[in-house]
Amino acid sequence: MKTATTPLDLRDPRTLDEALAILAEDGPRTPIAGCTDVFVNLHFGTTPARRFLNLWALDELRGITADGALRIGALTTYTELIRSDAVNEWLPALVAASREVGGAQIQNRGTLAGNIANGSPAGDSLPVLAAAEAIVVLRSASGERRVPLTELYTGYRATVIRADELIVAVEVPRVEGRQWFRKVGTRAAQAISKVVMAGVRGPAPRIAFGSVAATVVRAPATERVLADGGSIDDAHTVLSAEIRPIDDVRSTAEYRLRVAGNLLRQWWAETS
Numbered sequence: 001m002k003t004a005t006t007p008l009d010l011r012d013p014r015t016l017d018e019a020l021a022i023l024a025e026d027g028p029r030t031p032i033a034g035c036t037d038v039f040v041n042l043h044f045g046t047t048p049a050r051r052f053l054n055l056w057a058l059d060e061l062r063g064i065t066a067d068g069a070l071r072i073g074a075l076t077t078y079t080e081l082i083r084s085d086a087v088n089e090w091l092p093a094l095v096a097a098s099r100e101v102g103g104a105q106i107q108n109r110g111t112l113a114g115n116i117a118n119g120s121p122a123g124d125s126l127p128v129l130a131a132a133e134a135i136v137v138l139r140s141a142s143g144e145r146r147v148p149l150t151e152l153y154t155g156y157r158a159t160v161i162r163a164d165e166l167i168v169a170v171e172v173p174r175v176e177g178r179q180w181f182r183k184v185g186t187r188a189a190q191a192i193s194k195v196v197m198a199g200v201r202g203p204a205p206r207i208a209f210g211s212v213a214a215t216v217v218r219a220p221a222t223e224r225v226l227a228d229g230g231s232i233d234d235a236h237t238v239l240s241a242e243i244r245p246i247d248d249v250r251s252t253a254e255y256r257l258r259v260a261g262n263l264l265r266q267w268w269a270e271t272s
């Protein structure tokens with residue numbers, strides 16, 4: 001059943017300091033950015049949240065810089081990622097992933113931090129950020145901490161982000177090697193992935209998958225086979241034991257395992 005919106009409590013800060021003070025003194029509140037995930041949950045009545053914090057006016061959370069590392073503000077939308085020269089140069093796999101998110105409306109409104117904090121194992125940006133060894137920058141009224149994306153998730157849609165913290169940015173070190181991204185879904189647009197993979201073909205090959213576990217995952221044993229000069233057949237065998245996809249409404253475990261293996265091989269062939 002739809003959540004009635006009139007009794008909902010919304011605070012509308014104008015600065016990041018104000019937002020963090022509200023979370024510290026008048027929390028807990030659910031942050032909203034583009035609201036593309038939150039609104040779906042309100043529409044279907046699947047969120048218990050009644051108190052919200054609107055981040056949209058916080059220009060300090062916007063902007064992309066590339067100086068030593070690529071730094072992407074939390075409120076950066078997919079459209080901004082696609083149009084950014086810096087992201088196209090430093091992290092083209094994130095541009096590829098952004099092009100596959102929803103349709104134009106979602107790309108105009110949905111944000112990178114929203115995708116990260118929402119924590120869906122099917123989130124399209126997450127395998128790219130995991131393979132690129134991205135750092136999530138969290139800030140509260142009492143300070144800042146930096147958490148590798150691969151350590152952010154503790155389980156299905158569960159993160160280490162505290163109730164008084166916001167994601168303020170994502171930082172990505174220079175990626176050594178060729179980047180690659182593929183999403184396999186029911187159709188090209190407006191489809192949640194059945195399996196999504198990002199890879200970096202460099203001196204230390206790195207691969208990450210979405211939709212094959214409760215969280216986005218790297219595949220370190222498979223990476224090690226390839227780093228040690230093993231064949232793609234050996235890597236495929238190791239991957240089959242390393243990931244444990246599940247059956248759900250979107251696909252079966254068997255199909256996902258097969259697709260993940262196919263993607264691994266496709267990545268290796270296309271980046272050789």
Ligand SMILES: Cc1cc2nc3c(=O)[nH]c(=O)nc-3n(C[C@H](O)[C@H](O)[C@H](O)COP(=O)(O)OP(=O)(O)OC[C@H]3O[C@@H](n4cnc5c(N)ncnc54)[C@H](O)[C@@H]3O)c2cc1C
Nearest residue numbers: 033034035036037038101102110111114115117123124167
């Ligand atoms: C029609 C449709 C199609 C979609 N297609 C795709 C798709 O193809 N691929 C995909 O990955 N996703 C898809 N999504 C999901 C969604 O659009 C993305 O996850 C998007 O990036 C969410 O960003 P947002 O700014 O709208 O987040 P919001 O809805 O505002 O927030 C999402 C979550 O993040 C939290 N949050 C937001 N910003 C911050 C912050 N700075 N700090 C801490 N917490 C924060 C919120 O509290 C909430 O829990 C789709 C959604 C819809 C409605």
